[in-house]
Amino acid sequence: MSFPKAELERAIRDEIKSIKDEAIKRGNSGSKGSWEPEIDSLNALRISLRIEDEISVTIAEDKIPAGGFSDAESCVTAFLKEAEQAWATAKAQEEV
Numbered sequence: 001m002s003f004p005k006a007e008l009e010r011a012i013r014d015e016i017k018s019i020k021d022e023a024i025k026r027g028n029s030g031s032k033g034s035w036e037p038e039i040d041s042l043n044a045l046r047i048s049l050r051i052e053d054e055i056s057v058t059i060a061e062d063k064i065p066a067g068g069f070s071d072a073e074s075c076v077t078a079f080l081k082e083a084e085q086a087w088a089t090a091k092a093q094e095e096v
Contacts, residue, residue, distance in 0.1 A: 003083075003084050003087050003088070004054075004055060005080060005084065007054070008051065008054055008055060008080065008083055009076060009080060011050055011051070011054045012047055012050070012051070012075070012076050012079055012080070013072075013076060015046065015047050015050045016039065016043075016047070016072050016075065016076075019039070019043045019046065019047075037067055037068035037069055037070050038068075038069060038070060038071045038072055038075070039068045039069040039071075039072060039075045040067070040068040041064060041065065041066060041067060041068045042068075043068065044064045044065070044068050044069060044075065045061070045064060047075065047079060048061075048064060048079070051079060051083050055083065055087060056090075057083060057086040057087050057090050058086065059079065059082050059083060059086060060082075063078075063082045065078075
């Protein structure tokens with residue numbers, strides 16, 4: 001089985017959308033100061049847990065930037081890269 005990149009990207013984007021929707025429901029319009037990341041570290045952790053649910057691999061906390069991600073695209077790109085590496089490692093260990 002190959003790495004489910006498209007499915008995982010959809011899941012990550014869905015989680016980001018859910019985060020933004022929940023912020024709006026709480027009364028946060030989504031506009032942040034220029035110093036605030038679009039995806040803060042708490043929400044980045046939430047996304048890593050979604051990845052774990054989706055493909056059963058764990059993204060190490062030290063792979064999540066302490067301040068989060070400045071924009072959604074850098075978040076998606078970074079998590080896909082880390083998830084693919086974790087996936088490859090897990091598959092290699094299964095074969096041993």
